[in-house]
Amino acid sequence: MPGATEVAERAPASRLVKAGIAVPVGPASLAQLTSKNSVIDKLQHVQSALRESQDRLNSIIQSAMDAILTIDEDQRIVMFNDAAEKMFGCTAADAMGQSMERFVPARYHATHREQISQFGAAGATKRTMAGRQAMYARRTSGEEFPIEASISQVETSGEKLFTVIVRDITERRRAEEVREWLAAVVESSDDAIISKTLSGTITAWNSGAEKLFGYPSAEVLGKSIEMLLPPDRAGEETEILARIGRGERVQHFETVRVRKDGRRIDVSATISPIQDSNGIIMGASKIARDISERKRAECALRSLSDCNESLMRATDESTLLQRICDLVVNVGGYRMAWVGYAVHDEKKTVRAAAFAGHEVGYLDTLHMTWADEERGRGPTGTTIRSGKARVCYDIATDPSFAPWREEALRRGYRSSMVLPLKSGSEVLGAISIYATEVRAFDAAEQHLLEELSNNLSYGITALRARQDRRQAEEKLARKADELGRSNADLEQFAYVASHDLQEPLRMVAAYTQLLAERYRGRLDDNADKFIGYASEGALRMQVLIQDLLAFSRTGRRETSNVSVDCNSVLREVLQTMASSIQESRAVITHQELPVIWADRTQIAQVFQNLIGNAIKFRREVPPVISIRAEKADQHWMFSVSDNGIGISAEHAGNIFVVFHRLHTRSEYPGNGIGLAICKKIIERGGGKIWVESQAGSGSIFRFTVPLQSPDAPEGATK
Numbered sequence: 001m002p003g004a005t006e007v008a009e010r011a012p013a014s015r016l017v018k019a020g021i022a023v024p025v026g027p028a029s030l031a032q033l034t035s036k037n038s039v040i041d042k043l044q045h046v047q048s049a050l051r052e053s054q055d056r057l058n059s060i061i062q063s064a065m066d067a068i069l070t071i072d073e074d075q076r077i078v079m080f081n082d083a084a085e086k087m088f089g090c091t092a093a094d095a096m097g098q099s100m101e102r103f104v105p106a107r108y109h110a111t112h113r114e115q116i117s118q119f120g121a122a123g124a125t126k127r128t129m130a131g132r133q134a135m136y137a138r139r140t141s142g143e144e145f146p147i148e149a150s151i152s153q154v155e156t157s158g159e160k161l162f163t164v165i166v167r168d169i170t171e172r173r174r175a176e177e178v179r180e181w182l183a184a185v186v187e188s189s190d191d192a193i194i195s196k197t198l199s200g201t202i203t204a205w206n207s208g209a210e211k212l213f214g215y216p217s218a219e220v221l222g223k224s225i226e227m228l229l230p231p232d233r234a235g236e237e238t239e240i241l242a243r244i245g246r247g248e249r250v251q252h253f254e255t256v257r258v259r260k261d262g263r264r265i266d267v268s269a270t271i272s273p274i275q276d277s278n279g280i281i282m283g284a285s286k287i288a289r290d291i292s293e294r295k296r297a298e299c300a301l302r303s304l305s306d307c308n309e310s311l312m313r314a315t316d317e318s319t320l321l322q323r324i325c326d327l328v329v330n331v332g333g334y335r336m337a338w339v340g341y342a343v344h345d346e347k348k349t350v351r352a353a354a355f356a357g358h359e360v361g362y363l364d365t366l367h368m369t370w371a372d373e374e375r376g377r378g379p380t381g382t383t384i385r386s387g388k389a390r391v392c393y394d395i396a397t398d399p400s401f402a403p404w405r406e407e408a409l410r411r412g413y414r415s416s417m418v419l420p421l422k423s424g425s426e427v428l429g430a431i432s433i434y435a436t437e438v439r440a441f442d443a444a445e446q447h448l449l450e451e452l453s454n455n456l457s458y459g460i461t462a463l464r465a466r467q468d469r470r471q472a473e474e475k476l477a478r479k480a481d482e483l484g485r486s487n488a489d490l491e492q493f494a495y496v497a498s499h500d501l502q503e504p505l506r507m508v509a510a511y512t513q514l515l516a517e518r519y520r521g522r523l524d525d526n527a528d529k530f531i532g533y534a535s536e537g538a539l540r541m542q543v544l545i546q547d548l549l550a551f552s553r554t555g556r557r558e559t560s561n562v563s564v565d566c567n568s569v570l571r572e573v574l575q576t577m578a579s580s581i582q583e584s585r586a587v588i589t590h591q592e593l594p595v596i597w598a599d600r601t602q603i604a605q606v607f608q609n610l611i612g613n614a615i616k617f618r619r620e621v622p623p624v625i626s627i628r629a630e631k632a633d634q635h636w637m638f639s640v641s642d643n644g645i646g647i648s649a650e651h652a653g654n655i656f657v658v659f660h661r662l663h664t665r666s667e668y669p670g671n672g673i674g675l676a677i678c679k680k681i682i683e684r685g686g687g688k689i690w691v692e693s694q695a696g697s698g699s700i701f702r703f704t705v706p707l708q709s710p711d712a713p714e715g716a717t718k
Contacts, residue, residue: 067166070154075100075113078161087168089140100164105138115151137166146173192267192288195274198245200225200237203283212267212290214260228257230264244273244284254291263437266295297444299332306331307452311459320463321354324456328433329357335413335436338363339421341429342370342384350380350429357434358411365407375403379418383430389450392416393439408434415440419453423461431456509535561685564600566593566638570627573607577615584615590627594636596705602681603705607640609674610701614642635687635704642700647693655691678703 061068061079067087070079077100080092088095088103095102104112137147148169154161192209196202202225205217213220213228220227225237233256240250250271257267267288274283306327314320321339328337336357340350350368369376370384378400379390392398393415395408401416408416413434421428431453435441441449512535520528570590574581581588588611596603607627614625621643629638647655656679682689686706693699 065167067168069095069100069164069166071100071162071164073160073162084166087139087166088137103137103139105136105144108135111135137168145170192286194225194286194288195283196225196241196286197283198241198281200241209288212259212265212288213257230256230258233257240271241284244271245281247273247281249273257288265290266292293442293445296333296440297442297448302331308455311455311462314459314463317460317463317467318354320456320459322356324431324452325354325356328431328452332433334433336362336411336434337431339429339431340368340380340384342427347371348376350384353429360411362407362411366404378403379416380430380432383418383420384427387420387422387425387427389420389446389453390418391441391446392418393441396438412436414438417441417446417449419450421453421457421460423457423464428457428460560599561597562600563595564598564603565595566603566629569600569604570607573604573611577608577611580612580615584618585622586615586618586625587622588625588627591629593627593629593638596636598685598705599681602685606678606681606703609678610640613674613701614640614644614699617642617644619643619645631707632704634707636707637702637704640701641698643698646695646697646699647691648695656689 062082064081064083067084068079068081069077069084071077077095077098080095082092084095085091101109101112135147135149136144137149138144146169148167150165152163152165154163187206189206189208190211192212193204193206194202194209195204202220202223205215205220209220210216226234229236236255240253243250250269253269253271255267255269256264258264268291269286269288271284271286273281274285276282307324310320310323310327314323325337325339328334334357336355336359338355338359339353341353343349343351348369348371350366350370352363355363367375368378368380370381372385375381376385379392382400383390392401395401395405395413395415401408414437416432416434418430418432420430433449512531515531516535520531567590570593574588580586611625611627615623624643626641627638628641629636631637656675679689682703682705687704689701689703691699691701
């Protein structure tokens with residue numbers, strides 16, 4: 001098979017003439033040669049020139065960037081340049097003599113044969129250059145790749161040859177796909193993607209820009225970008241384009257733009273320079289995103305945060321409601337907000353408690369009710385009845401807004417949200433929020449506003465609870481003061497009465513005693529009996545007055561708290577009660593008792609009364625009394641237990657009441673004042689006293705004493 005050089009040698013003489021080489025074209029010219037040597041010289045010169053031309057041609061073919069192949073009529077490869085070796089992955093030696101179809105995918109074989117046959121039928125003298133055909137070739141590895149090929153016919157020495165020039169367009173195809181993909185991305189993007197010149201003229205406008213700004217591309221291309229600027233932002237684009245012209249990039253620039261319908265929207269824009277192939281800045285590309293919802297959500301979040309802070313500081317309900325309405329309008333950015341309370345009157349009126357924003361008498365036109373009737377089936381009435389939030393996305397079309405639509409639209413309200421204010425299951429009222437845009441409340445914003453209403457509900461409930469508690473505390477304090485004064489008056493009266501009654505009572509007792517001594521037996525039996533009754537009553541009255549005086553002194557006497565060793569106090573009490581202990585054969589035991597901070601005399605009185613009761617209310621067996629103490633939280637808890645007659649459960653709470661007795665004096669002596677004195681002493685010291693008992697099973701009296709008085713010195717207890 002011929003190589004590149006052989007193909008060149010077969011080239012006709014006319015090609016040599018075109019190369020600038022003089023070649024004899026006929027026998028007449030040869031005859032004119034004067035000598036054989038000159039003819040040989042001429043031929044040698046031609047051959048040399050032909051070889052040089054062949055070398056240049058071969059060098060060009062081998063250095064070509066495209067693959068160049070030559071095939072014969074049978075599609076056998078007769079020439080295969082270096083670029084072809086790299087492109088198809090095989091050497092020229094391996095490719096020579098192989099069918100061209102080796103490098104053509106099977107699906108293109110028929111097309112390839114048809115093209116070659118068309119060239120063969122065109123005739124030997126016809127030269128035809130086929131148009132570039134977009135197809136695929138195949139490497140020896142089996143990989144297919146896109147190519148662009150051109151075919152031309154060469155006829156030499158009567159033999160038809162075809163030259164195929166193949167260009168690998170993989171990278172170009174990828175670049176085209178990338179461009180197409182980018183164009184699709186740009187066109188399908190929800191963000192507005194705009195390109196403009198450095199003077200601000202719009203040159204590209206995607207569908208995202210149409211949605212965002214409301215202008216179709218035909219209405220903006222070729223016009224100034226400043227058509228989107230609100231009056232208060234004039235000059236902003238000029239400054240941005242100046243920065244772009246200096247090669248800067250403006251990222252996440254938040255601003256305000258105007259839609260075709262006149263509505264202002266918050267946008268975040270990133271603007272980048274557009275450079276040509278030489279790196280010269282020729283314009284700018286802008287990616288703009290609508291952040292109105294995010295801005296509203298941020299405002300709602302700030303409102304919620306400020307609301308929570310206001311709730312923590314609130315001391316008055318009306319001030320709190322006004323503060324929340326102000327926050328919703330001034331921080332949240334809404335047109336108007338108002339709070340209405342459900343009034344439980346005959347008409348079920350909704351009373352406006354606070355409002356803020358562009359109201360201008362709107363609330364006076366509402367005549368709102370939460371009854372199930374026409375004016376109560378609007379958003380506010382429905383919310384109060386159901387306890388659920390109600391969103392009106394478009395006031396102009398929402399049928400529930402019909403009674404108030406004209407007034408609402410005239411004031412610029414386009415959508416609203418009404419949220420319930422609850423205290424537990426009770427709906428107190430509602431907070432109504434109005435916006436200037438249709439469908440202004442998205443899901444995230446609704447969630448934040450619902451949280452705000454929940455927090456406001458909690459704040460109202462907490463304020464009312466605090467107010468109720470404060471009133472209850474004030475009432476309790478007044479009652480306590482009254483009771484304190486009453487108790488003081490009662491104690492004063494008891495003290496004075498018991499003190500002043502002693503002298504006449506002594507006189508009565510003395511004279512009844514004289515009557516008994518002088519006239520017993522001298523009168524009849526009834527007289528003796530009456531004198532006995534009088535004497536006994538006088539003596540009993542003396543004991544009662546003395547006990548009453550002791551009880552009143554317990555309340556009047558200032559305590560003198562000191563460090564008291566209860567073991568020492570108990571020993572003194574037992575010595576004082578030695579005769580009654582001995583008489584009753586009582587067995588009294590105690591553990592090691594603590595040192596406490598208390599009034600020594602009064603603690604001794606408590607021990608004496610409790611031990612005395614245990615001895616008094618004994619059964620037939622000797623009394624067994626045990627005294628203990630242990631720490632319990634911030635108190636010492638003392639217990640005095642016995643094996644006596646016990647106390648039934650229904651009477652356990654009454655035994656500490658002054659003069660209250662469970663038994664007759666004939667059964668057990670006393671006036672029922674000892675335990676009342678114990679209760680008074682213990683409670684004045686900051687402790688408690690109670691009894692645990694059952695009838696017939698003995699009793700355990702327990703009382704507590706603080707570990708240490710608040711004003712006691714360090715180390716006063718152990």
